[in-house]
Amino acid sequence: MKRNYNKPTQGGDVRPKKALGQHFLTDESIAARIADTLSSYKGLPVMEVGPGMGVLTKYLIASGHDVKVAEIDGESIDYLRYNYPELAGRILDADFLRLDLAAIYPDGQKFCVIGNYPYNISSQIFFHVLDYRDQVVCCSGMLQREVAERFAAAPGTKARGILSVLLQAWYDVEYLFTVDENVFNPPPKVKSGVIRMVRNGVTDLGCDERLFKSVVKTAFGQRRKTIRNSIRGMFPAGVPLPDDPLLSLRPEQLSVAQFIELTNLVGSSR
Incomplete structure (x- = not known):
C-alpha cells in the first residue's frame, strides 16, 4: 500500500513504540561515538538496523559510509525518506531478522552491521549476524548493558554465558562504553552498553x-x-x-x- 508522505516536524512525528522496543537516542555526541566504531571500515558497505529518526544514520553518512538501513516502523520510514534523501533506494522496509543478507550483499561481499538495537530482540539480531559471519567483518552498536557485558565476558567472569562463547568463537568482542538512561526518549529502565565485534581468523572450529x-x-x-x-x-x-x-x-x-x-x-x- 502506498503511504502518504507528509512533512515531518523535527523530533516530533515519530512516536517511540513500546511493542518495537524503541528508545530513541537523543544525545548527538553518543551517536557520533557509535558511528565512529566503524571508522576503520569506510571502504565496506554498512547495514544499519532500526535507524528510527536517523540520529546514528546521519553520522554514518557524514563519515562516507555506503549505508543501507532496515526498518519496520512506517513512521520512521516516512521520516527517513523525507529527511535523508541520500537514502533513496537504500531504505529496506523489512524485519532485519528475516532479511537474506547474502542476497543484499551478493557474491560473498563483505559488509558491517551497526545499530541502536531494540533490547527485546538484540540476542536474535546477533545470532542472525552469526549466520553471515563469513561476510560480516564487523558488528557494533548499542544494546542493554547487561546483554552487552555478557557478549564480551571473558572466561572466569560471572557474566559469561552461551552467547559469550558462541560469538567469541568467531569474533573478538570488545565492550566499549556505557550509556546512561537519560539520553533516550523514552528513557529505558536500565543502562545501555556499546560493543564492537571484529571477525577473527577462525574458519573452522576443529570440531562438529x-x-x-x-x-x-x-x-x-x-x-x-x-x-x-x-x-x-x-x-x-x-x-x-x-x-x-x-x-x-x-x-x-x-x-x-x-x-x-x-x-x-x-x-x-x-
Whole structure:
C-alpha cells in the first residue's frame, strides 16, 4: 500500500513504540561515538538496523559510509525518506531478522552491521549476524548493558554465558562504553552498553559445529554444576566419563578453545 508522505516536524512525528522496543537516542555526541566504531571500515558497505529518526544514520553518512538501513516502523520510514534523501533506494522496509543478507550483499561481499538495537530482540539480531559471519567483518552498536557485558565476558567472569562463547568463537568482542538512561526518549529502565565485534581468523572450529553449540547450551543450562554433572547425559549410557580436568570446571570458566576440546571429548565417545 502506498503511504502518504507528509512533512515531518523535527523530533516530533515519530512516536517511540513500546511493542518495537524503541528508545530513541537523543544525545548527538553518543551517536557520533557509535558511528565512529566503524571508522576503520569506510571502504565496506554498512547495514544499519532500526535507524528510527536517523540520529546514528546521519553520522554514518557524514563519515562516507555506503549505508543501507532496515526498518519496520512506517513512521520512521516516512521520516527517513523525507529527511535523508541520500537514502533513496537504500531504505529496506523489512524485519532485519528475516532479511537474506547474502542476497543484499551478493557474491560473498563483505559488509558491517551497526545499530541502536531494540533490547527485546538484540540476542536474535546477533545470532542472525552469526549466520553471515563469513561476510560480516564487523558488528557494533548499542544494546542493554547487561546483554552487552555478557557478549564480551571473558572466561572466569560471572557474566559469561552461551552467547559469550558462541560469538567469541568467531569474533573478538570488545565492550566499549556505557550509556546512561537519560539520553533516550523514552528513557529505558536500565543502562545501555556499546560493543564492537571484529571477525577473527577462525574458519573452522576443529570440531562438529552443531555438537559444539549443543555442548555449550547444555553446559550453561546447569551453570552451577560442574561440566561433569551438566553434560553427563551427552555421553552414551554405561560409558564412563573420561578422566579430564575440564570436567571439574564450571562452564563460565572455560575458554572457547576448551569448549572445542570438550566437544571433541563428547564426539569421540559416540
